[in-house]
Amino acid sequence: MSDDKTIRFYDQQSEAYRKLAEGFENSRLIRLMQDLPAGAHVLDLGCGPGHDSAQLARAGFKVTAMDASREMLREAALCAGVTTRHASFDMLDDVAAFDAVWANFSLLHAPKAEFPAHLAAIHRALRPGGVLVFSLKTGSGEGRDRLDRFYSYYEVEELTGLLEAAGFRVTEIEHGHVTGMAGSEEAFVTVTAHA
Numbered sequence: 001m002s003d004d005k006t007i008r009f010y011d012q013q014s015e016a017y018r019k020l021a022e023g024f025e026n027s028r029l030i031r032l033m034q035d036l037p038a039g040a041h042v043l044d045l046g047c048g049p050g051h052d053s054a055q056l057a058r059a060g061f062k063v064t065a066m067d068a069s070r071e072m073l074r075e076a077a078l079c080a081g082v083t084t085r086h087a088s089f090d091m092l093d094d095v096a097a098f099d100a101v102w103a104n105f106s107l108l109h110a111p112k113a114e115f116p117a118h119l120a121a122i123h124r125a126l127r128p129g130g131v132l133v134f135s136l137k138t139g140s141g142e143g144r145d146r147l148d149r150f151y152s153y154y155e156v157e158e159l160t161g162l163l164e165a166a167g168f169r170v171t172e173i174e175h176g177h178v179t180g181m182a183g184s185e186e187a188f189v190t191v192t193a194h195a
């Protein structure tokens with residue numbers, strides 16, 4: 001299930017979000033692209049306007065870009081070489097289909113109660129040894145930001161436990177700070193885990 005208010009926000013703000021993301025080079029994405037074999041199939045889960053999907057496609061990877069916001073997907077569909085899929089996280093039902101799942105600041109919009117099922121579905125969707133890289137804001141609990149988007153916040157120990165329970169091996173944890181659309185600087189973590 002996706003949160004209606006959150007998806008409505010992204011539908012209404014897809015253009016503004018695209019402008020915000022434009023020109024931003026994600027060093028973790030560049031490193032992922034260097035590590036993947038040529039032609040690998042990558043799922044950009046919660047792809048937004050497809051900035052990262054486009055970069056992956058330009059580098060020669062096969063890209064499936066999935067998002068619950070139709071307007072975000074409309075932007076992503078304009079990126080050459082990107083296959084789009086309008087679906088929420090709970091609709092992911094692929095089996096051993098992807099070499100990598102890239103979920104940049106998207107899974108943080110799922111309720112905590114649904115997160116273990118999403119991790120299990122991602123694990124199933126990855127080929128054996130496939131890699132999941134995702135970023136989330138750190139903290140505790142759930143709630144809405146000042147733009148009415150729903151967020152779940154996690155500490156690293158909590159994430160590690162959930163990933164291990166889903167069958168992942170956590171291989172890297174990186175910390176950073178980001179200022180998003182709500183305008184406040186927040187701490188985040190980028191986690192790399194292997195299936």
Ligand SMILES: C[S@@+](CC[C@H](N)C(=O)[O-])C[C@H]1O[C@@H](n2cnc3c(N)ncnc32)[C@H](O)[C@@H]1O
Binds near residue numbers: 007066088090
């Ligand atoms: C902060 S944006 C990140 C977009 C993109 N990954 C990026 O890094 O620019 C969060 C995205 O997650 C999507 N999203 C939120 N809840 C979702 C859900 N339940 N299923 C699929 N996509 C969802 C939103 O529509 C939005 O495009």
